[in-house]
Amino acid sequence: MDIREMRYFYAIVEAGNISNASKRLNIAQPALSRQMKQLEDSLGVQLFERGSRRIRLTEAGQLFRERAEQILGLVNGTMKEMTELNSGIGGTISLGTVTTSGATLLPNLISEFHSRYPNVTFQLWEGDGFRILELLDNGIIEIGIIRAPFDSDIYESISLPDEPLVIAMNRTKCYCGEELETIRLIELASQPLIIPLRWKDMFIEWCTNAGFKPKIVCISDGIMLNIMWTKLGIGMALVPKSTEGLISDPELNYKTIIEPAVSTQTVIVWVRNRRLSASSKHFLDLLRDKMNDAK
Known part of the structure; x- marks a missing residue:
């Protein structure tokens, strides 16, 4: 072999x-x-x-x-390191991302990075958070973009600002709530819900504190699949607010959860104590600069 x-x-x-x-x-x-x-x-x-x-x-x-x-x-990581030693900044940055976070964060960031370092190329992987961490652990990618929570003992991270969680629902087949843009958590009692696996325990805890047990019809980390189920009227999907800008559809209504307000957080992670390529270090530096400028 x-x-x-x-x-x-x-x-x-x-x-x-x-x-x-x-x-x-x-x-x-x-x-x-x-x-x-x-x-x-x-x-x-x-x-x-x-x-x-x-x-x-x-x-x-x-x-x-x-x-x-x-x-x-x-092998690929070693080859990239040798390339960088020989030619300075170059090679390929291997990134993995969950769908919504990557679609909203990466385009402008990569565009600006490419203008600074035109000899650096990118290899992008997409999947759910567990798959991205698996690729990170196995050394296939250097940097992962996932949703919290994660194990901070294993991964170093940069946290982005909190993002509200919303409920996507079909306007005609599966709808609830008195307000057009917001929904109180208690209004979801007895409603069929589609929940991402990584938020399952937290969501159940939120509902328990609100005084009801949620009716979960599907647990899935595939945002696109969850929205498709929602369009069919199978249930209402818990998704980050950025989904609304990425998947706009006249059949869908997105309502921000209030009383209590709940949120998620995008984090950029890499394996603790593992050497990063020079290109990846520059990429993380750019991300930090962008965050500081936004403050």
């Missing part, structure tokens, strides 16, 4: 099947299939379940994917 085979394997996992991976790698599909068969033979395990258009990993394949992320992350 060598790094090339590991990269081929990981490309297949990312692409979803061998056909798409072969196009991405510019390798003939039969040749790539043979490479994977040779990899399985050398490891003595089966990595893929056969007979499906979209690849499915076996238990051994799942474990190998995790190890491949760690190893390739280390």
